[in-house]
Amino acid sequence: MHSKTEVKNVLESAGFSRSNQYYVVQQGKIASLTLMKGSERLDLLRDIDGTRVYEDRRKDSLKIVTKTGAANKMKQIDQVVQYFKERLRELDEEKEELKKYQQLDKQRR
Known part of the structure; x- marks a missing residue:
C-alpha cells in the first residue's frame, strides 16, 4: 500500500x-x-x-547533504581539538614530573 x-x-x-x-x-x-x-x-x-521536479529535489538533497557534511566535519574537528587539549594536559603533567625528577636528581648529586 x-x-x-x-x-x-x-x-x-x-x-x-x-x-x-x-x-x-x-x-x-x-x-x-x-x-x-x-x-x-x-x-x-x-x-x-518531469525533469524539473527531479532537479529541484536533487538541489534540495544536495543542500541537506552539504549541511550534514559540514555538521559532521565540525564534529570531527571538535573531537580532534578535544584530543589535543587532553594530550596537552597530559604533557604538562609529564613536564612537571620531569622538573621534579631533575630537581631531586640535582639535589642527590
Whole structure:
C-alpha cells in the first residue's frame, strides 16, 4: 500500500502533474512554441517530462547533504581539538614530573 504523497511523487517524476498545462494545447500556443528560444524550449521540455521536479529535489538533497557534511566535519574537528587539549594536559603533567625528577636528581648529586 502506498500513500497518496508517494503516488503523487511518482506521477510527478513521470511528468504527470496538476501544474502541467501541456496536456491540452491552447489556441496560440503552437505559434508561441515556434518563437521560443532554445533555452526556453529546454525549460519547457523539463517541465513536461518531469525533469524539473527531479532537479529541484536533487538541489534540495544536495543542500541537506552539504549541511550534514559540514555538521559532521565540525564534529570531527571538535573531537580532534578535544584530543589535543587532553594530550596537552597530559604533557604538562609529564613536564612537571620531569622538573621534579631533575630537581631531586640535582639535589642527590
